[in-house]
Amino acid sequence: MDEPTLRIRPMTLADCDRVSEIRVRGWQHAYRGLVPRPYLDRLSVAADAERRRERFARGNGTVVNLVAERDDRVLGWAAVGPYRDGEAYTADAELYAIYVDPAHLGRGTGRALLDAAAGRCPAGARLLLWVLKGNAPARRFYERAGFRADGAEESFDADGVPVPEVRYVRAPAG
Template sequence: MNIRPATSDDAHDIALVHVRAWQQAYRGLMPQSVLDELSIAEREAGWARLLSETPRASQTIVVERDGRVAGWASYGEARDADAPGSGELWGIYAHPDAWSTGVGHALITAVEDALRSDGHETAYLWVLEGNTRAATFYERHGWASDGARKVDERPGLVLHELRQVKRLA
């Protein structure tokens, strides 16, 4: 496996992983119609814009396996007002074909190392309520719920999320 910074050339592959991971991981946790309507092309356009921004609020890395992008993660400064000085794992996804192959472990370890190198002693992430596969993955890597909850409202969708934190130092 090769982990490297994402570039705008990765926009399609990141979008493909993003959509396929959502469609598999969130089945039964959000309306199927929302999952069915996810567009790789729309996500690709968004990723292309984000990855060409300078400076960017977050960093994105990809992991390649057998020469193909198998997963990605974005991280940076905390976005929540009650977590100043913390780092945040903004998003982490592996293609369903790469689940349980070490891709997620490689990504989360790389993000933790990067946040630690950036001087963060703690970090947090948000996990969709009911996504026990992801919550268990994070717990195996030393992340734990701090009891914080939030509601993320999107067109036609209300997501309930739980915060997990980890001491990095």
């Protein structure tokens, strides 16, 4: 029997709880061994959902939030908008986030979200993203989609432990 069709649509305020569940469970699944365990264990779906609702309510349209759903169940989320270079935005686009429910990985949901997010970027814009340096599965996913590490690296602090990220870029289509 065929799997029901995957649908990509704009995120709504009503999606915030499910998106936060996917994001937190995604972090706990994908970043195990890369981010300190106590940090991951403290992640809260409820707190994330509250922050997400606040951000969503005050959004100005520069960030596009998309969800992937099948049978009216949200399975993934992506956010894309202008590239942040310090405090300023550039003409390039940035994939801020892409997460798929860990139970639904490997079924094309991430690629469908990535393609839809890329389709929302300005014509001629490069698409950039940051990925954990040690996250080999995510790096392979992006490389298969035409992204390449450009040599830029930075870290964020998780419980006093620096977690290195690398920047990936994909040239404009065409």
